[in-house]
Amino acid sequence: MELDILAFAAHPDDIELTCSGTIIKSVKKGYRVGAIDLTQGELGTRGTAEQRKVEAAQAGEIMGLSVRENLGLPDGNIEINKENKLKIIRLLRRYRPLIIFVPYWRCRHYDHAHCSQLVSEAAFYSGLVKIETGEPPFRPKRVIYYRCRSEFTPSFVVDITPYFHIKWESIMAYKSQFSEEAGVPGVVDTGYFLETIKNISRYYGSLIGVEYGEPFIVKEALEVDDPVDFFRNISPERVFNTPGR
Numbered sequence: 001m002e003l004d005i006l007a008f009a010a011h012p013d014d015i016e017l018t019c020s021g022t023i024i025k026s027v028k029k030g031y032r033v034g035a036i037d038l039t040q041g042e043l044g045t046r047g048t049a050e051q052r053k054v055e056a057a058q059a060g061e062i063m064g065l066s067v068r069e070n071l072g073l074p075d076g077n078i079e080i081n082k083e084n085k086l087k088i089i090r091l092l093r094r095y096r097p098l099i100i101f102v103p104y105w106r107c108r109h110y111d112h113a114h115c116s117q118l119v120s121e122a123a124f125y126s127g128l129v130k131i132e133t134g135e136p137p138f139r140p141k142r143v144i145y146y147r148c149r150s151e152f153t154p155s156f157v158v159d160i161t162p163y164f165h166i167k168w169e170s171i172m173a174y175k176s177q178f179s180e181e182a183g184v185p186g187v188v189d190t191g192y193f194l195e196t197i198k199n200i201s202r203y204y205g206s207l208i209g210v211e212y213g214e215p216f217i218v219k220e221a222l223e224v225d226d227p228v229d230f231f232r233n234i235s236p237e238r239v240f241n242t243p244g245r
């Protein structure tokens with residue numbers, strides 16, 4: 001099966017918390033989207049690997065994913081080595097996604113940073129003929145980075161306003177992490193953490209004049225073929241595009 005988007009994350013629930021609005025929007029447009037979680041999140045303070053597996057499947061259904069796989073790498077020890085690169089290359093060559101979503105390369109959580117580098121490197125090497133896996137070489141058009149916790153100036157922001165409630169539903173599928181019963185206060189303390197997720201979406205939405213947005217960054221310049229057409233398609237209702245406001 002060929003995919004339009006393949007999203008990679010270190011832990012189950014990373015995708016829901018970061019780029020799920022864009023994934024849901026893409027699925028609603030008719031694109032095929034898949035997700036690969038590198039680990040089972042077994043080091044997480046709350047819940048077990050088994051619980052998170054069930055929750056990830058439920059969240060995947062809510063997002064409308066065509067595929068969701070778990071690579072089973074050890075949580076807290078995502079190594080950037082030849083073996084793991086080959087595992088990612090095989091996935092890329094099997095699903096042949098047009099674009100891939102990967103965590104931003106700077107993050108306080110080393111798993112996120114390692115996931116970012118491992119998948120970015122694999123995406124490059126996947127295009128080389130002499131790395132043989134039994135499937136033809138393939139390189140996605142672009143590696144697109146989503147925001148975890150570290151700040152960046154986005155290359156673009158996607159308006160997810162009509163889909164924010166579904167994003168929320170996909171996050172809430174992780175009952176072991178975010179329900180009242182989850183207990184165990186910590187960094188991911190239910191109340192303020194979830195408010196923060198909402199506020200971050202509102203902040204990035206505000207940058208493009210909408211209620212909720214998700215930011216992305218790419219390493220290379222983005223080509224705009226037709227600036228007139230590009231800007232004509234930006235909604236005129238947005239506050240800062242309206243003359244006199």
Ligand SMILES: [Zn+2]
Nearest residue numbers: 010011014112
């Ligand atoms: Zn994570």
